[in-house]
Amino acid sequence: MKPIPKALAGLLLAACAAMGASAQEGPQRLQAIALNAGMHNIRAEVAATEEQRQKGLMFRKEMAAHEGMLFVFEQSAQRCFWMKNTLLPLSIAFLADDGTVVSIADMQPQQLDSHCSSQPVRYALEMNQGWFAKRGIKPGFKLSGAPFSNAPR
Template identity: 65%
Template sequence: MTYIKTSATLLLVLALGLAQAQDKPQQLPVTPLTAGMHLIQAEVAQTQEQRAIGLMHRPSMPTNAGMLFVFEEAGVQCFWMKNTLLPLSIAFVADDGSIVNIAEMQAMSEASHCSAKPVRYALEMNQGWFAKRGIKAGTKLRGKPWQ
C-alpha cells in the first residue's frame, strides 16, 4: 500500500510539474521571412506538439515577430485561440508562399478559423499586422520554406 501511495504521489507531482511547464511559452527556432519590404522573425512550429501549443500563454509579442506553422501535408487547416492571451491575425499560405486568406482571431476564443483551401503553412502575427501593411490574399511571402 505504501508503494501505491508513493507512486500516486510521484505521478501527481510529475503531472503538476508538466502542467506548469505547459503554462510557459515555448521558444522555437526562428527563421526570417519577408512580406514585400516587411521583415518577419517567425518561430517555426513543425511538430504536432509545437503546433498545438503555438503562441499560448504569451502576454506580448514583438511587432514583427510571429509563428509559422508547418504541416506535413496540405489540408484545410483550422485554428482556435484557447489559452492564447494575444489577439492575432492568421495568414493561411500556399506551397508557393502566396497568402490564401487571412483571419482575425480574438484572444481566449474557441471560435474556429480555417483556411479557404488546403494549405501546408499558416503564419500568426499580432492582430492587424497584415492589414496595417496592406498585405492581403495573393501577397507572396518569401523565406526558407518558399525558396
C-alpha cells in the same frame, strides 16, 4: 484507501517531471527563421511538430511587431485554428506552398471560434492582429523565405 508507498511516489514524481515541459502552462519558445513580406522582415518561430502546433502562441503576454509563428504541416489540407489559452489578439495568414497568401483572418483572445483556410494549405503564419492589414497584405500577396523557396513553380 492506503497511502502511496514513498518509493512509488518518488517514481511517479520522476515520471511527471519527465513529462514536465508539455504539461507546464507557459509560453513555448521555438527556433526562429527569417521571412519577408516585401520590404517587411519577419522573425517567425517555427511550429513543426504536432505538440508545437497545438500549443502555438498560447500563454504569450506580448510579442514584438516583427515577430510571429509559422505553423508547418507535412501536407496540404484545410487548416483551422482557435484561440484557446491565447492571450494576444492575432491575425493569421494561410499560405500556399510557395508562400502566397490564400486567406487572412483576425482572431480574438481566448475564443473557441474556428478560423479556417479557404483552401488546402501547408503553412499558417500568426502575427499581432492587424499586422497584415497595416502593410496592405491581402490574398494573392507572396511571402518569401526558406520554407517557400523549394515550392514547385
